[in-house]
Amino acid sequence: MKKKIKDQKGIALVVVILMLLALSALGVAAINLTNVGTLITSNTKTSKQAFYLAEAGAERAREFLRTRAAGGNTLSNELNSIIGIDGVLVNSGDVSNFSSTDDIPYINTTSLGNGSFKVYLTNDTVDGVTSASDTNGIVTLTSFGYGPNNSKAVVQVRVMKNGGINLPNLPGAISLAGPNVVFDAPNSNAFTIDGGTHPAIAVNSAQSLTTITNNSAVQKRADNYTGAGGTPSVQNLTFGSPWDTIADLQKLYTGLKNNADFTSSSDPGFTLGDAANKKVVVIDGDFTLNPTTGAGILLVTGQLTLNGNFSYDGIILVVGSGNILRHGGGDGTISGGIYVANIKGSDGQINTGDDVFGNPTFDTTGGGNSTITYDATAQTSAANLTNSFPFTRISWKQF
Incomplete structure (x- = not known):
């Protein structure tokens, strides 16, 4: 007796549905990846903006030091002008110390574009970063840059007065x-x-x-x-x-x-x-x-x-x-x-x-x-x- 082949009508529909589900899953994954990529790109962009703001702050402070020196101010004058009531400058070796310092910012929060910067002035390691007495013409600038989406960057620069030129009076005529x-x-x-x-x-x-x-x-x-x-x-x-x-x-x-x-x-x-x-x-x-x-x-x-x-x-x-x-x-x-x-x-x-x-x-x-x-x-x-x-x-x- 011949066996009857079962009716396979409807199997195509099942296959199509499975394929649609797979494609949908791939689409969702692609969308998620796109969103993640967008977030990464956005975070990278805002981080760069914060970095550039911090750099701008450091440069602004460097120029401010120059103009003050040209006007006759010494670096000791500058350091003493921003010292807090505790009588010592903040230890700039650990940037977390700036969150609780009573030092006056050398440049207070300044808006620039869609962000801002703030800069602190301290001494260098030779004189002691917390000392307000300069002996070698070198100081430290710590600049905080604040960009969109709460992005933040911190750069620290040691700078030397007039390139370290030493020009005392001559020994003789x-x-x-x-x-x-x-x-x-x-x-x-x-x-x-x-x-x-x-x-x-x-x-x-x-x-x-x-x-x-x-x-x-x-x-x-x-x-x-x-x-x-x-x-x-x-x-x-x-x-x-x-x-x-x-x-x-x-x-x-x-x-x-x-x-x-x-x-x-x-x-x-x-x-x-x-x-x-x-x-x-x-x-x-x-x-x-x-x-x-x-x-x-x-x-x-x-x-x-x-x-x-x-x-x-x-x-x-x-x-x-x-x-x-x-x-x-x-x-x-x-x-x-x-x-x-x-x-x-x-x-x-x-x-x-x-x-x-x-x-x-x-x-x-x-x-x-x-x-x-x-x-x-x-x-x-x-x-x-x-x-x-x-x-x-x-x-x-x-x-």
Whole structure:
């Protein structure tokens, strides 16, 4: 007897329903994944916004430090201005401490775009982060950025005042650094150097002292070199930083060049400044100071030639070739101080690995009147120009 095949009508419907259920499940999963991806993207976006707000706060505070320093405020002044009633600054090593600090924010909550930032100022680890006394020109900025959806970021930056430039007053009216000197003094009675309470000429080696004091023109016109120590006023001194340290001179050169008003006499609007508007000028190579006036800081890495009638108030640094030439007639007056150092090394370049102290040159030819006077006030006024230099970031981290 033949077996009957069962009727399979309806199986297709079951298959279709199962497929629809599977597709629906896949669709729901896809939607969920899309939602999760959207949330992740949104969170990433808001986190970045909070980070950028924190960075903006740190930069705002860095600029605020600069403007305050340019106005004469010290970092100790700034630290003491925000200290709380407990008399110590918050320990910025642990950012959770900021939630309970009584310190005044250096920059209070400031809106920016669709978020805000707040910045605290503390000391660095060398001075002690809770100390309000600065000794090294380094402080810490802790910036909180607040973005949309309660996002938050914290960055901490250590910054150094004016790039760490150290520019104290010079040892003498003319300061010549090196193991010996090439010194050619004029026979003219119209050439005078007045060191006041400092030496007319300061050197930092016994050989340099011997070379200058044995110079026949110096011996003949000893009374033209007045100042501390006797007649002629020439002294062998310990110069101190940065005047006797290659690394510090390199840092000084780099800092001044990076922030100079002019680095070439062909720069638009080039000027050496005046009493009301002092300038920082750094010239790589030789430079001639023709009959003119100037005030501020002048650094020349090649030979500096002083020609004819000129006057300058401030600090003149001849660092590199270390060669200064007073040439021609006319009257020349410098109030402040001159520093000369030959550190270019065998490659003939400044700021390289082979920099070393060589013999500086001070050469005077021709007639005319020439007066160099030690003026501590003019030097300090010139050095204060560096207070307007930006604070340099020396470390950064995000919490």
